[in-house]
Amino acid sequence: MLSDRQQMILNAIVDNYIHSAEPVGSRTISKRDDIGFSSATIRNEMSDLEELGYLEQPHTSAGRVPSTKGYRFYVDNLIQPHLLEEAELGKLKQLFAERILHAEQVVEYTAQILSQLTNYTAIVLGPEIFEHRLKHIQIVPLNAEQAVAIVVTHTGRVENKLIDLPEGIGAGEIERLVNLLNAKLTDVPLWQLRQRLYQEISGEMQRHTEQYEEILKLLNNSLTQEEERVYLRGATKIMNQPEFRDVDKVKDILELLEQHDQLMNVIGMQGDGLTVRIGQENQLDAIKQCSIITTSYSLGGKPVGMVGILGPTRMEYGKVITVLNHLAEGLSRMLTSQFEK
Amino acid sequence: MLSDRQQMILNAIVDNYIHSAEPVGSRTISKRDDIGFSSATIRNEMSDLEELGYLEQPHTSAGRVPSTKGYRFYVDNLIQPHLLEEAELGKLKQLFAERILHAEQVVEYTAQILSQLTNYTAIVLGPEIFEHRLKHIQIVPLNAEQAVAIVVTHTGRVENKLIDLPEGIGAGEIERLVNLLNAKLTDVPLWQLRQRLYQEISGEMQRHTEQYEEILKLLNNSLTQEEERVYLRGATKIMNQPEFRDVDKVKDILELLEQHDQLMNVIGMQGDGLTVRIGQENQLDAIKQCSIITTSYSLGGKPVGMVGILGPTRMEYGKVITVLNHLAEGLSRMLTSQFEK
DNA sequence: TGTTAGCACTCATGCTTATCGAGTGCTAAA
DNA sequence: TTTAGCACTCGATAAGCATGAGTGCTAACA
Structure with a gap:
């Protein structure tokens, strides 16, 4: 010791x-x-x-x-506790005072502010809300062949997908199906949609044509999988660091950050709560000279997403940790109050 | 001479x-x-x-x-005509063979492929379709206070926005309003929505409460303005160029590219058809050592968006121009055949 | 008159050498 | 146990020098 x-x-x-x-x-x-x-x-x-x-x-x-x-x-x-300046706290408060925003927008702003406050790269993930419950399904035919399928969740999230219609199906039939789906599936969590789709509907199904089957398949494929979204801000901030005055080093990092699926590996694989991964502790070679600090934010006590900072190993750990904690807490509070009604 | x-x-x-x-x-x-x-x-x-x-x-x-x-x-x-290799043509064909995609997704893939083929940074804009006609409006209440307003256009584009509901409005009233809107406004081009909203509806309005007025205002504000979308791929490619081995130069460029609103200035202010802007000819200081080649793609003969390439002044002009022409042509054909029904 | 060989000249690049100084490790005294 | 003192190390910076790619100019040639 x-x-x-x-x-x-x-x-x-x-x-x-x-x-x-x-x-x-x-x-x-x-x-x-x-x-x-x-x-x-x-x-x-x-x-x-x-x-x-x-x-x-x-x-x-x-x-x-x-x-x-x-x-x-x-x-x-x-590490010693870091006090935020008045101006910094102000920015955070301002963020949480925003109203009438989709969860995604909040998260996008969060990334922006995080990067501004810390002068490092901000990566924000989610919110991946497994508890999304179906609020409304809609199928809007565009012409004889194509339609847009839309799913609205109780959190206000809207997913949509272009689908090919089975041949010869009429507007009336589509409407009947949509009504049926809404009647049977409202308030079902999205992750259960797949099984419930068949459980609930199959009884009714037999009375209808196989064209429904076709549409159900499409819905099933397209709408039950929610895409995860990663927001990245201030990627170029790393170039302000004297140890990254070398184009090759920077290139490796920025190329990594350009691939959003890789970002998930960078930030997603961490546990809940505050995590600090320093230099060599990182798996990916490109960021072995960087540190990553992440924490999770939650909705109703359940972690649903991540906020993280990527910077040089020579990072202002104290400050970043404080900012992240503030932010995650505020975000959680905001999300919870907005959607737990 | x-x-x-x-x-x-x-x-x-x-x-x-x-x-x-x-x-x-x-x-x-x-x-x-x-x-x-x-x-x-x-x-x-x-x-x-x-x-x-x-x-x-x-x-x-x-x-x-x-x-x-x-x-x-x-x-x-x-400049002499550049012949594309078999593999390159193949990639382009493959892109245009994709089906069941939103216009935005096509454009996103386009950016990806453009960057891959040229090894430069691809910027793709649009499609900004002024002729978007309203196909369907939907308002889905989430709780007593909030709802999601959704607009579907005849091209399959879906816009949505979270709105605060006026106090004390009931589900029945909302439904009535939505039905009215759909009946009156279907097939109206989005850009006319604002004026038509009041023209068509005002007569009916008087019979209803002022709460409708409130909602109309919201719709008006939120849904008639379509956001333009810029897709950027391969931003880091510039670092492969020997004349950009300097972090400071690269930083200026990447910082510019990070701001999507600035990108519009870079790519959007050009005329229709093929434009080449070389080095000093660019307005923005950060890219005075770069060249930008853009061209527009169209829907039914009318330009609706831009594809562009950003590279060093020492760019393979011949190849890039050929690729851009191919791509813009293919995109135009694809969009037109998909939406001009 | 246009073209080319020849040659002196320029200047970035790379190599070697010398100098400088921040910082170390070790020893011996306090 | 702490510290002053000192020799030593080694990167960074600068200076000197050779190299060679490339030029501009002149004069000869077709």
Whole structure:
């Protein structure tokens, strides 16, 4: 275990490095007000901390830089609560004061603000609400061959899909089917739709033509699967970091971020609650020099989505964590109050 | 006016530079099979071409590089038809063979393929169909306070918006209103909706409560304005270009591309048909070292959207123009056949 | 008169060498 | 246990130099 003094020094080094982006020397530390030792003493401790794996030296005559293990210790044990500025809090409050927005829009704004506040890349996922309950189904024929199928959930989410109509089906028949579907399936959770579709309707079905069967299949395929949505903001912020002045490094990261399905791997595979993944701890090579902090937000106590920040390992952990917590809490409150009626 | 030989040499230089990204020397040109002159002769011509403003010299003892004026002449007069490879044509055909897709999805795929084929950044706009005619309006109440308003157009586009309900309005009343709206407004072009809403309905209105007025206002505000959609793919491709190995240059460009409203300025302000905007000819500083090629695609002969490519000034103009033409034509055909029924 | 060979000149690039200084590790004294 | 002192390391920066691609100019040639 690290001694108090070692922790103090480690803390000072990480703090310093986070703000300077330069390897930290012993003298820099000994000059700090909160440290009362000479540079020689610090040097000895630093040497020990390096041996223990908390620090690294880019080369012999350079200062020290925190290792992944060092950051990990910092995040787990040393981090101090960060106070947000008035202006920052204001922005958050403003976001949560918005009304008349779809959940998706809220989430989109969230990403925007998150990125603005932290100056890092924001990734926001969801909300993936398994409890979406069917509020209304509608089929609008466009012409003899095509129609738009629309599903509205109790949360106000609207999904739509273009479908090919079976040949020779009339407007009246479609209307009858839609009425039937609405009567039988309203308030059914979307994830149950598939089985209920056949359970409830099959009895009635026999009295109708096989054309219904056709349409049901289409509905089944197209509307029971909700697409997950990822919002990405401030992807270019990473280029502000001095350690990413290299086009090749940046390219790998931005290419990763461009693929939204990959983003799910980056942010989605984390547990609920606050998670910090530092440097090497990341699976994907492209972001082994980055840290990712995520947390989940919830609806009625149940986690439904994620907010996350991607930045350099040399990230302002304290601030980001505070912002994320605020945001997730506010989002949860907002969603819950809006949809739990 | 440039002599035939000058044109030949300019063509050779641009060609060479496009593929090598290095300033082109007189010897390189004189060695080409299609040029039968010594390097000294070429040197003289190059000197003249520079004086005329078609070429530039990075420094005294370097080769020549085309100026904006040089590229312009190349594009306007020298460019030779480019033949697409079998595989490339295949990808395009495959795209146009897709069925049962919303126009937006087609456009999204288009951007994807465009970027893949050219290895540059693809920007696709639209389709902005002013002729969208109303097919169906629906209002689905979620609870006592909120509802989702949905508009379906004859092209299968679905727009939706969350609205606050006036206090004390009942489900029956909403249904009556919706029926009225559908009866009166079906087949009205969206852009006329605003005026027709009041024209047609005002007579009926007087018989109903002012709550209708409230809802009409909401519909008016929220649904008559269609949002334009920009699709961006392959933004990171610019980093493959040797002249963009500099993080600061890249940053400016990517930051611009991140703002979708700015993209409209980049791609939208062009005329119909094929447009090439080279380097300095661009308004925005961030892309003064880039070229943008755009063309419009149409529905029933009327331009409704744009496809464009953003790359370095040193762009493969011939190939990009060919691909864009193919694509715009195919898209137009596809849209027209799908929606002009 | 147009073309080309020849040659001196320019200048970015890459390599080597020297200098500088931040920072270290070790030793010995306090 | 702490710290002052000192030799040492090594990246960063600058200076000097050679190289070579490419030019412009001149003079000879067809």
